[in-house]
Amino acid sequence: MQIDCTGPHARDIAAPTATSRKYAWIIFALTFGLLLSDYMSRQVLNAVFPLLKQAWGLSDTQLGSLSGVVALMVGVLTFPLSVLADRWGRVRSLIIMATLWSLATLGCAIATNYGEMLLARAFVGLGEAAYGSVGIALILSIFPPHLRSTLTGAFMAGGAFGSVLGMALGGFVAVHLGWRASFGAMACFGIVLVIVYRLVVSDARIAARFPDRQAAREEAAGMRTSLRALIAGLFSTVSVVCAYVGSGLQLFIMGAVIAWMPSFLNRYYAMPADKAAAGAAVFVLLGGLGMVACGVITDRICRHAPSRKWLTALAYCLISLVLLSVGFRLDAGPLQLVLLGAGILVVAGTSGPAGAMVANLTPSAIHASAFATLTLANNLLGLAPGPLVTGMIADRIGLLGALQVIPFVSLAAMLAFAIGRARYVRDLSRIDALRGQAANNKPSLHV
Template identity: 70%
Template sequence: MLMQHAEPATGEVSKTKGDVRAYAWVVFALTVGLLLSDYMSRQVLNAVFPLLKLTWGLSDTQLGSLSSVVALMVGVLTFPLSVLADRWGRVKSIILMAAMWSLATLGCAISTNYGEMLLARAFVGIGEAAYGSVGIAVVLSIFPARLRATLTAAFMAGGAFGSVMGMAIGGAVAAQLGWRSAFGAMAALGIVLVIVYRTVVTEKRLAPLQPSSDSAKTASLGMRMSFRALMKGLFSTRSIVCAYVGSGFHLLVPAALWAWLPSFLNRYYGMAPGKAAVGAAVFVLVTGLGMVVCGSLTDRISRNARDRKWLTAIVFCLACFTFLLLAFRMPAGPLQLALIGAGMFFSAGATGPSGAMVANLTPPSIHASAFATLTLANNLLGLAPAAILTGIVADRIGLLGALQLVPFAPLLAAIVFAIGKRHYTSDLDRVAALREEASR
């Protein structure tokens, strides 16, 4: 089938070795497994919000800060740590990061007051800071470019599924053994996965899965590229800036709702904390399923048209805006929950398209740094402020009133994506021409 444009060939897996593709999927599974641990450690907190509020008498603002401090650390540190990972080694960096967030989660379990918990949560964020960008860079380097939106969405959906597990398992453990045991269980799982990953995944075993030209370029350019050249590659076009910003804005919705849905169900539906956590986990699961479906749909729709990735991102954001705007203006009941579920399905739907846009508009040698920049935008514009801003507003007008404002974030994201779509075709041609000139 004739393509209107050629996607970069980064990550084409060798077809001559039958075991290479199988190992690629093993690496993908283990990398996603660590992402599950990442988000289980992050989101178990939301399942025990009501218990912490009762134990320490915390305000909604304080509860929100315990969630937002993780995303804040990720946002501040993701770029410098990702650049270091490109130089020090991605696999070694992944192992170190996972060990840190697991031990910090154990620190949450033994915290005796709000200040200690806030510090432990900050270290969870430091450990998780560069994992998303480095992990997806490893995955994209060993798979075909035609699967980028699907793989990015599937990888990032691991965050949703990890949140489901963290909220559901954490809520169940907390109900039976207390909130400290919930944090301890997440820490133990993370430590086990670190040991497995360290045993199975190595840079040496990854090398045969990567095109020799690209792996050589990544190693050499990663070491000698100047800061000015790196910045030029990361912000070379208007469309890539729109991809960063639009992605960040649209993720404010899942971040806010993942943090506050347990409390919403507890306060407005009268559910016990454990049941509310499980109920909220269902909505998080719907978000993850939506990410996978939307990413796969994007790859199919955009196969023969270069700008359809942007169109799908716009449609997903508008669908999220419409469903949630209606949902939080309805009385409590089954219809409200159904509309919240529909909105959550599309709430992170632009993740796959955004990742594919970033990969297509940056050279392979700086993909970890490019995804670090995307992660930075996601955290500073969406994930970090979502929980605490919602908490601050909730302290003034109530949680329901705060949640009624959240759906306007994807509307703003849709506008930004529409601007990026206008420039994408010319920007992609420009980037392709620069790559061709550089390769001569």
């Protein structure tokens, strides 16, 4: 997801030294590595769906709940845990989160029934809840403003790459060593990275090497101490609420299709679990590449007319609706796979425009909270219910029938984006006016 955080309200920060730049890139690499572990631990479950169904006799609703509970915990806890992380220290919080989801993934490996697995998966979600928002906030705080879009796009794409690794490696390990070994491997990877992160990165080192950035972060945190002002800034306009809602609804489709793609390939293409997981990983990779590509296309098209970003979001919704709904109605074969791949390529393309609109419609001092709110909407409206609802429908009309219905959620997303576009110019003018007032009444920023 691309987020425009380099506007005129961004704080000017002194250029870092060569040593600081090197340390910043080390922090980026390690934080990115933990993001890979985050999504590998989350998505390995999808690769072993067929094996779990066979071993425990689970229904599709139960399988969907094991996937959806992680996104549910992420959606519910992202915002409060992001706020707490600013007070506890971001590095310390990231280490605690990664330790928790790694141990919880190890718990999945030793679960003996559905209830134990559901509880372990809930703790995976608890650990992962605020990692994305806190991780990107840490990274952006130690790099110059002109790199923010590039770094944000690269960091968010890591979710797709981690999903690919989790599904592909998880399926391979499950077939050769059993599904428990798949969870164990993901847990070990996370624990090793946590140890390395703890030895290399600390809040004290960052404060010493990037004093200007640390001061900027503390100043922004001080501006967010008023809960009333924070809520007002996050939900100040109809159009920003529409951006939250539209993004979440569109990701409902992404979450559903990605979670059930290994089972789809297993049931309708007779692929064994490892090959089905590897095939599904290709679709996940397409989704991640599409997020980046659609964000770049949107920025190019809308360079001189930012309001067109609403139109690109509407276009991505419509294109994905047509491609996926037609694709799932075709007979199994190459043409079906091509259409499904093309649909998944654009289905999450709305993430870029939605993120840009949220950045434009909220004060820069609360952007971290705004993106945490966007993450909450993405999970509560999309990634959490998507797999579960699909499983519930599949229990009644079959998995193929459920996947034929799910793409029509795009119509609701299109409605939200259309309302946001209609109100955007008026709302943006109001926000700009309030920003001007805030600038003339420093140091307070009650927007």
